[in-house]
């Protein structure tokens with residue numbers, strides 16, 4: 185499919201009149217309001233034209249037809265469903281009051297819609313009269329203007345519930361949002377979106393009410409039941425005030441909340457479901473000094489062996505040498521603790537080498553609880569003058585998953601798709617950033633039916649043609665740093681269309697692919713640019729870490745730029761068997777898919793534990809499109825009145 189070219193044309197809107205300020209493109213609901221106000225002017229011109237300049241036989245039918253078209257082509261663009269995106273707002277106890285009024289308007293609008301379609305052009309004149317009588321115009325007008333639950337009363341109440349009643353719904357919602365565990369209770373709900381969705385719901389209900397009221401006044405005027413221009417104009421003014429209040433208040437609420445989403449710790453950590461691990465990057469390993477040098481001597485101390493390798497297992501016939509997991513990589517940072525020790529070797533399939541070691545003095549490294557006694561070996565029969573050293577082993581191999589994909593991860597921009605979510609995933613032993621994508625529609629909506637997690641590139645480090653440093657990065661003793669960054673688009677109407685890890689001086693650095701889009705059409709631009717962070721910053725302190733999933737709730741660190749250096753757990757706590765931090769692999773994506781304005785990775789942890797590296801996203805800021813824009817009505821001159829004052 186050919187990519188449609190899209191040029192960013194300067195918009196011909198009225199914002200220019202107020203100076204060089206940025207031109208604001210309206211949200212869909214605001215655009216619908218402007219479109220209707222224009223239609224309203226046109227229709228009043230039509231009904232007040234008593235000269236029949238327009239030459240219409242039946243202005244009533246013309247009005248019905250215009251309303252019908254407006255409903256079909258415009259109002260129908262709004263997502264259906266009264267409670268769309270209101271999951272959080274519904275938790276407020278006063279929501280029920282609002283809901284009942286929203287429902288009144290919705291039901292009435294439903295009836296109105298039916299009325300319009302029944303009164304549209306007939307196929308057969310006789311049937312038509314039968315058909316249209318099902319809901320009469322008088323009946324419709326009564327409902328709209330004179331019922332106990334008329335639209336004037338109901339729309340006023342709706343706005344009242346939201347901002348002016350005591351206490352108003354906005355406050356109640358702010359209360360819910362500011363509770364400490366909001367993020368854990370609603371993991372897929374950007375706070376900003378709570379207000380934005382409420383705004384859309386209220387603005388739409390108010391618009392529906394207003395559309396019906398104007399219909400009623402126009403219809404009365406056509407039926408020549410008095411002069412209704414005045415009351416119609418009053419309704420317009422009252423509506424204008426409500427709109428102004430709604431927008432000013434809601435914009436305030438939207439501005440103080442953010443569109444950020446991140447995942448708090450799950451109730452239960454499950455490997456491969458909520459987290460995954462880099463394994464055996466640097467791992468505690470016991471080796472007798474005699475095996476640490478070529479000559480098989482014991483003339484030094486453990487600390488002399490800063491970087492060496494293993495030269496075998498001296499006591500080759502012993503049970504220990506048969507069961508132990510040898511280190512075929514670099515042996516680093518050796519230290520001596522006590523020679524007399526018992527070690528529990530971890531099962532063969534486990535990425536740990538040991539469960540624990542216990543020294544004769546009683547000192548423990550690791551947790552004694554988990555050992556099968558058959559795997560305990562004692563070394564006290566070894567040489568008096570040869571030390572058992574505790575070192576770190578940096579060994580690559582089938583049990584050490586230490587790879588990160590460097591390939592770009594792109595939304596399918598050819599089909600106008602953008603990134604809507606992010607998570608980490610370990611596939612074929614390689615960590616990937618995985619994106620959720622969806623097709624961008626007009627006004628920043630995403631087509632829900634296109635939303636999916638894009639499968640990651642299915643390659644292995646052993647696949648022919650796959651290159652280290654180009655397709656993937658291998659962490660080792662020297663290169664094991666990942667930069668924490670939150671990358672945000674710099675301008676309005678820009679969204680994220682891709683993400684990847686770059687290698688910068690051997691360190692992993694996040695990079696995003698950004699594209700401009702046309703707000704009204706939803707069309708993505710051809711052109712793109714990349715953004716990445718500034719590099720180093722403060723090192724995240726991970727000292728004396730224990731296994732991350734043992735920690736009580738971890739706390740995110742939102743400071744940027746920072747970096748994480750992958751390391752091993754503490755010797756005393758875990759015998760340095762585990763690589764930390766872990767990688768949080770929970771989905772980060774809003775419940776209702778939205779385009780993104782920022783995306784990042786951050787560290788969350790607890791002092792004394794290894795913590796997690798996790799993704800975060802920030803949804804597109806719709807608040808920037810909220811502007812009060814309410815045109816003045818055209819002058820409404822009743823031609824009949826005009827004739828009266830004209831001289832004969």
Ligand SMILES: *[C@@H]1O[C@H](CO)[C@@H](O)[C@H](O)[C@H]1NC(C)=O
Nearest residue numbers: 411412413414820821822825
């Ligand atoms: C009808 O409305 C117009 C415009 O508001 C007003 O000037 C006029 O006086 C009204 N006529 C009657 C009969 O009320």
Ligand SMILES: *[C@@H]1O[C@H](CO)[C@@H](O)[C@H](O)[C@H]1NC(C)=O
Nearest residue numbers: 336337415416418419420422
């Ligand atoms: C709507 O109701 C209020 C309060 O009852 C009233 O003051 C106002 O005139 C009404 N507006 C219209 C257009 O009828």
Ligand SMILES: *[C@@H]1O[C@H](CO)[C@@H](O)[C@H](O)[C@H]1NC(C)=O
Nearest residue numbers: 424425428429430432433812
């Ligand atoms: C719009 O609303 C704001 C805040 O409620 C108020 O300060 C401002 O005067 C209003 N403007 C108009 C034209 O009503």
Ligand SMILES: *[C@@H]1O[C@H](CO)[C@@H](O)[C@H](O)[C@H]1NC(C)=O
Nearest residue numbers: 268269632633635775776777
């Ligand atoms: C979007 O689609 C998914 C499945 O395709 C469905 O479960 C979900 O309810 C839909 N969401 C909305 C807001 O329509």
